[in-house]
Amino acid sequence: AQKVTQAQTEISVVEKEDVTLDCVYETRDTTYYLFWYKQPPSGELVFLIRRNSFDEQNEISGRYSWNFQKSTSSFNFTITASQVVDSAVYFCALSEAQNYGQNFVFGPGTRLSVLP
Amino acid sequence: KAGVTQTPRYLIKTRGQQVTLSCSPISGHRSVSWYQQTPGQGLQFLFEYFSETQRNKGNFPGRFSGRQFSNSRSEMNVSTLELGDSALYLCASSDPGAYEQYFGPGTRLTVT
Numbered sequence: 001a002q003k004v005t006q007a008q009t010e011i012s013v014v015e016k017e018d019v020t021l022d023c024v025y026e027t028r029d030t031t032y033y034l035f036w037y038k039q040p041p042s043g044e045l046v047f048l049i050r051r052n053s054f055d056e057q058n059e060i061s062g063r064y065s066w067n068f069q070k071s072t073s074s075f076n077f078t079i080t081a082s083q084v085v086d087s088a089v090y091f092c093a094l095s096e097a098q099n100y101g102q103n104f105v106f107g108p109g110t111r112l113s114v115l116p
Numbered sequence: 117k118a119g120v121t122q123t124p125r126y127l128i129k130t131r132g133q134q135v136t137l138s139c140s141p142i143s144g145h146r147s148v149s150w151y152q153q154t155p156g157q158g159l160q161f162l163f164e165y166f167s168e169t170q171r172n173k174g175n176f177p178g179r180f181s182g183r184q185f186s187n188s189r190s191e192m193n194v195s196t197l198e199l200g201d202s203a204l205y206l207c208a209s210s211d212p213g214a215y216e217q218y219f220g221p222g223t224r225l226t227v228t
Contacts, residue, residue: 045219
């Protein structure tokens with residue numbers, strides 16, 4: 001069975017601080033996909049990144065970076081020099097190849113508040 | 117390209133009624149998935165359609181159903197509405213061969 005855990009329910013930081021959002025997943029499939037989505041107050045889920053299970057390279061995109069470690073089943077997300085516009089709920093998600101990669105299991109989300 | 121569109125954006129229904137929600141995927145996307153988001157249960161997968169066929173199904177009662185048309189547009193139907201069906205219903209589409217899903221703005225359903 002698939003499961004995604006985001007232990008941090010809410011995080012508050014002051015603008016320009018770095019913040020890391022944790023994600024731990026469980027799956028029995030050997031091929032799977034991991035995702036991060038952002039849900040701002042407007043409600044629409046915004047795709048941030050996808051990682052395939054066979055690609056453990058970390059990725060950096062501007063102020064965002066992701067650390068994927070299969071050994072610990074973790075896929076953590078770091079925002080460097082946070083900004084007020086980063087305030088949102090962030091979801092980590094997992095899908096398995098056996099379901100054509102389309103049956104997403106989402107974590108409960110982490111609400112990030114960036115204070116000016 | 118235009119994004120995923122969902123209609124209507126807001127809906128108020130009474131217990132026992134039925135409702136149909138509509139989703140138009142991004143042009144060229146053939147997979148459409150539906151999710152229910154509630155404060156208590158979070159985001160839960162309902163079902164996924166690809167080329168007019170249901171490929172995946174989540175753990176929801178039979179009152180929840182869907183379909184996909186030849187132009188990839190999709191509808192989901194909830195019959196005999198219950199108060200607990202009040203939620204944000206999100207539709208997502210994905211490109212053939214890709215795995216990330218792109219979400220629409222959602223339909224907020226309130227059951228009274």
